[in-house]
Amino acid sequence: MNMNIITLDNENIEKEHICCLMSQKDSGYVDQKKSWLKDRMNEGLTFKKMDVRGKVFIEYIPLKNAWYPIDGDEYMFIDCLWVSGKYKGEGNSSILLDECIKDTKSRGLKGLAILSSDKKKGYMADKKFLTYKGFIKCDEAEPYFELMYLPFEENVEPPKFRDSVKTPKTGNNGFTLYYTAQCPFTLKYSPLIEEEAKKNNIPLKSVKIDNLEKAKDAKSPYTSYSVFYKDEFITHEILTVKAFNDLAGKYVNKK
Incomplete structure (x- = not known):
């Protein structure tokens, strides 16, 4: 299936679908x-999408401006590469x-960088695909984060x-939620x-990362969403209320 690629800009972003499956009430x-x-x-961020609602x-964005605790000014960082549903398997x-x-x-940068993991995790790029495309692991952080890069020279x-x-x-001393x-x-x-x-009197500190400086000093490689209990990383998967209560039952006693 041949599809056109659309690059979002300040002129078309309001009318274009940004590949999120939220309902209209959550617009x-x-x-x-x-x-x-x-x-x-x-x-310097660029958002390219196929001309479909999916x-x-x-x-991606130059790494020096990427909201991730990663250094490497000569690189572009891929925030997200996502192809799902019926559009998979078509290249x-x-x-x-x-x-x-x-x-x-064309911007004169020396390569790409992206987050991945040894075993497939939600919201992160598939390591097998990245390796096939020539990416190499260059760093890691507990418990499962891997930094992959593709140098051009x-x-x-x-x-x-x-x-x-x-x-x-x-x-x-309780839960900390960064997002x-x-x-x-x-x-x-x-x-x-x-x-x-x-x-429910569950100890929780919520921290919204709202600028580049905070993101560069983040405690987790995955700045979009990360949950800790004390200093232990728990998950980067977005929690529902039920999932959070399950975690609370495991880590703390409700008052």
């Missing part, structure tokens, strides 16, 4: 995501990645995680978790 969270995208576009897109991931590679080279220093994710310290506006679902579910914790 306000999508609007917040679009606002976040527009701000990042001023910092999750077939790539989002669309390679098409979108090739678009990113071409754009990155030899003898380029690879990107690396910042020390803040190697030995994370939250400074909190950004990069995903509409974090904007929806994070306040629900906050309300549930308050209602």
Whole structure:
């Protein structure tokens, strides 16, 4: 199936579908995501999607401006490469990645970087696909995060995680939830978790990462959403209220 590629900009972003499957009643969270995208576009972010209403897109930004605790000014960072549903198995991931590679080279950068994991995890790129496309693991952080990179030339220093994710310290004795506006679902579910914790006296500190400096000093490689208990990383998967209560039952005693 041949599909056109659309590049979002300040002119078309309001009318274009941004590959999120939120219902119409939750459109306000999508609007917040679009606002976040527009701000990042001023910092070099690019969002390319196939001309369909589905999750077939790539989002990337120069690593120096990426909201991740990763160093490597000579690289482009891929926030998200997502192809799902009936659009898988048609080469669309390679098409979108090739678009990113071409754009990155035209900007004079030396390679790409992206988050992955040894075993497939939600919201992160498939390591098998990345390895097939030539990506190499260059760093890792507990419990399962791997930093992959694709250099365009030899003898380029690879990107690396910042020390803040190697030995994370939250400074909190209960749960700590970190999130950004990069995903509409974090904007929806994070306040629900906050309300549930308050209602049931579950110790929770919620931290919205709202600028580049905070993101670069983040405790987890996955800044869009990460949950800790004390200094232990728990998950980067977005929690429902039920899932949060299950965690609370495991880690703390409700008052």
